[in-house]
Amino acid sequence: MLVIIAWRNVWRNKARSGVVIGSIVIGIWALSFGGGFMKSFLASYIQSSILHETSNGQIHHPEFSKDQDIKFSIANPEEIIGFLKMEKRVRKFCMRSLVNGMISSSRQATGVRIVGVDADQEAGVTRLDSLISQGQYFSDVSHPALLGEKLRDKLKVKPGAKVILTFQDINGMITAARFRVVGILHSSSLAINETSVFVLKSDINQLLGIPGAVHEIAYTTIPETDDQDLARSASLKFKNVKVESWQQLSPVLTFMQQWMGASLEILIVIIMAALAFGIVNTMLMAVLERVRELGVLMALGMKRSRVFVMIMTETIFLSIAGGPLGLLIGYATISYLGRYGIDLSDYSQGLEAIGYSDILYPALLTSDYLQIMIGVVITAVIASVYPAWKAIQYDPVEAIHSL
Amino acid sequence: MATLIKATDISKVYHKTAVPVHALNHVNLTVREGEFTAIVGPSGCGKTTLLNILGGLDHSSSGKVEIAGTDITTMQDSRLIDFRLHNIGFVFQAYNLIPVLTARENVEFIMLLLKRNKKEREERAKQLLHRMDMSDKLHHRPAELSGGQQQRVAVARALASQPRFVLADEPTANLDSASTENLLDLMAEINREENATFIFSTHDQRVMDKAKRLVTLRDGAIISDISR
Numbered sequence: 058m059l060v061i062i063a064w065r066n067v068w069r070n071k072a073r074s075g076v077v078i079g080s081i082v083i084g085i086w087a088l089s090f091g092g093g094f095m096k097s098f099l100a101s102y103i104q105s106s107i108l109h110e111t112s113n114g115q116i117h118h119p120e121f122s123k124d125q126d127i128k129f130s131i132a133n134p135e136e137i138i139g140f141l142k143m144e145k146r147v148r149k150f151c152m153r154s155l156v157n158g159m160i161s162s163s164r165q166a167t168g169v170r171i172v173g174v175d176a177d178q179e180a181g182v183t184r185l186d187s188l189i190s191q192g193q194y195f196s197d198v199s200h201p202a203l204l205g206e207k208l209r210d211k212l213k214v215k216p217g218a219k220v221i222l223t224f225q226d227i228n229g230m231i232t233a234a235r236f237r238v239v240g241i242l243h244s245s246s247l248a249i250n251e252t253s254v255f256v257l258k259s260d261i262n263q264l265l266g267i268p269g270a271v272h273e274i275a276y277t278t279i280p281e282t283d284d285q286d287l288a289r290s291a292s293l294k295f296k297n298v299k300v301e302s303w304q305q306l307s308p309v310l311t312f313m314q315q316w317m318g319a320s321l322e323i324l325i326v327i328i329m330a331a332l333a334f335g336i337v338n339t340m341l342m343a344v345l346e347r348v349r350e351l352g353v354l355m356a357l358g359m360k361r362s363r364v365f366v367m368i369m370t371e372t373i374f375l376s377i378a379g380g381p382l383g384l385l386i387g388y389a390t391i392s393y394l395g396r397y398g399i400d401l402s403d404y405s406q407g408l409e410a411i412g413y414s415d416i417l418y419p420a421l422l423t424s425d426y427l428q429i430m431i432g433v434v435i436t437a438v439i440a441s442v443y444p445a446w447k448a449i450q451y452d453p454v455e456a457i458h459s460l
Numbered sequence: 461m462a463t464l465i466k467a468t469d470i471s472k473v474y475h476k477t478a479v480p481v482h483a484l485n486h487v488n489l490t491v492r493e494g495e496f497t498a499i500v501g502p503s504g505c506g507k508t509t510l511l512n513i514l515g516g517l518d519h520s521s522s523g524k525v526e527i528a529g530t531d532i533t534t535m536q537d538s539r540l541i542d543f544r545l546h547n548i549g550f551v552f553q554a555y556n557l558i559p560v561l562t563a564r565e566n567v568e569f570i571m572l573l574l575k576r577n578k579k580e581r582e583e584r585a586k587q588l589l590h591r592m593d594m595s596d597k598l599h600h601r602p603a604e605l606s607g608g609q610q611q612r613v614a615v616a617r618a619l620a621s622q623p624r625f626v627l628a629d630e631p632t633a634n635l636d637s638a639s640t641e642n643l644l645d646l647m648a649e650i651n652r653e654e655n656a657t658f659i660f661s662t663h664d665q666r667v668m669d670k671a672k673r674l675v676t677l678r679d680g681a682i683i684s685d686i687s688r
């Protein structure tokens with residue numbers, strides 16, 4: 058009957074309880090939407106980084122990441138390629154030659170990373186071909202080159218223009234070669250947009266004097282793959298190379314992922330704290346209005362502990378009554394926006410400058426919804442303690458004779 | 461008849477104001493089983509204070525109260541709550557039913573605290589409310605009942621736990637004449653037929669007329685004690 062009394066008490070003042078329940082619904086909806094939005098922001102950044110920069114994993118000579126000297130090429134690329142082809146978790150892979158150098162046009166010169174690629178393999182892994190905003194994706198012209206829009210603006214060139222790439226070959230000799238810009242890349246990735254030049258691997262290897270050399274193998278994996286586990290197992294198999302997952306290649310992404318998780322928790326705490334104050338306020342009003350009734354209950358023989366539990370139960374009912382509705386509306390909002398996206402194209406310039414996509418697709422995991430619901434329950438329990446404690450402080454005689 | 465309540469040298473002093481207020485001065489009172497007693501006197505004479513002390517709701521400043529041989533003056537709060545639940549029924553001036561419960565649920569509530577089973581609770585609640593001529597109002601909430609009807613439910617609630625005695629503080633103060641007559645007749649009938657002990661505080665002449673014993677208080681002291 059305590060439960061019945063508590064539940065009926067919630068609805069004694071429908072307007073007041075309605076306001077509290079409404080605020081809880083809005084709070085949970087805001088939490089779901091805010092959490093989904095924040096997560097989509099991060100997911101967009103991580104996906105973009107994996108797709109265009111790190112892939113799901115990369116393989117290098119163990120010394121390459123320290124020195125980046127062209128002599129540190131992978132010793133047994135065929136063997137590794139064979140493994141990647143056999144590995145079911147690997148979707149696509151590509152091989153690259155890498156060398157740092159200088160690019161110059163008739164107007165400007167700047168330092169760049171020259172990336173030698175196999176056109177088809179690269180398109181399969183990084184979808185580099187989809188980034189062409191001007192010109193075309195490699196062509197039959199001799200020594201074709203692709204560069205990002207920012208680098209194009211810096212060098213003041215356009216497709217068809219000639220640029221000179223200067224670098225040291227395997228013998229330490231300064232080598233310069235003429236390349237023709239065939240395509241311009243549009244990307245939110247800073248590396249693609251400003252600091253890299255993509256050429257054919259065969260062209261650059263010939264100029265470097267290391268035909269067939271491979272400095273980097275990048276691979277993508279099928280969804281739900283544990284990339285760190287795959288990197289570990291490949292490392293155990295090939296001792297003379299360094300296999301790294303995207304988490305190791307870009308620790309900042311891992312940090313951002315952890316930070317985003319913490320942010321969601323902080324958001325939950327802030328919103329729940331605000332809700333808790335509203336709940337406590339309402340329940341204190343309810344207790345103050347019922348001083349005489351509480352006094353009577355204690356006079357009749359209801360123990361203080363039972364009165365405490367009754368007020369706690371009432372507060373918890375009030376708090377969690379709006380929970381399912383808030384979650385349902387939040388789920389519906391996230392599902393809809395997750396499907397159709399949030400168009401932030403009005404801010405796309407700023408977003409792209411920091412590597413974000415201009416359309417975000419909010420998403421929350423079941424565990425996130427669970428976390429929110431647990432947050433509501435914890436808030437309800439915490440918010441119920443003070444009103445319940447207040448209710449049992451009254452002396453029955455004084456409470457009965459109060460107005 | 462056996463002694464039910466024995467109050468010995470009860471005094472109550474309130475220190476809430478600069479000058480202490482002596483609400484009761486060395487009161488001695490014995491109540492036997494089956495009595496139908498009215499404690500009467502003008503407002504502020506100490507009737508409610510005495511009733512609260514006899515019912516274990518308040519502590520006396522000095523003296524001793526024994527109920528069926530048990531000294532309740534030294535009992536701790538939690539034991540006293542339990543003692544009240546098992547031994548004393550209360551009827552208040554303002555009815556004080558639980559507004560969210562129906563008449564039947566209000567009567568059942570006390571038995572629920574006593575951990576009686578559902579069937580027993582329901583049967584006794586129905587039986588008591590029938591006795592109070594409230595059978596057609598079992599599922600009505602207090603707000604749907606008149607003052608007289610609410611007070612009859614309150615009496616049924618007070619009797620639900622089969623207490624040793626019922627304390628009724630100005631039970632008719634808010635009732636009209638017809639309701640007062642009706643309520644008093646019901647309580648007198650229960651007293652007569654079931655030997656239930658009732659102690660009222662009142663300044664209502666109609667209650668005084670029905671009472672078998674009149675204890676008159678003035679300035680915190682008993683000035684007369686007449687059995688009829």
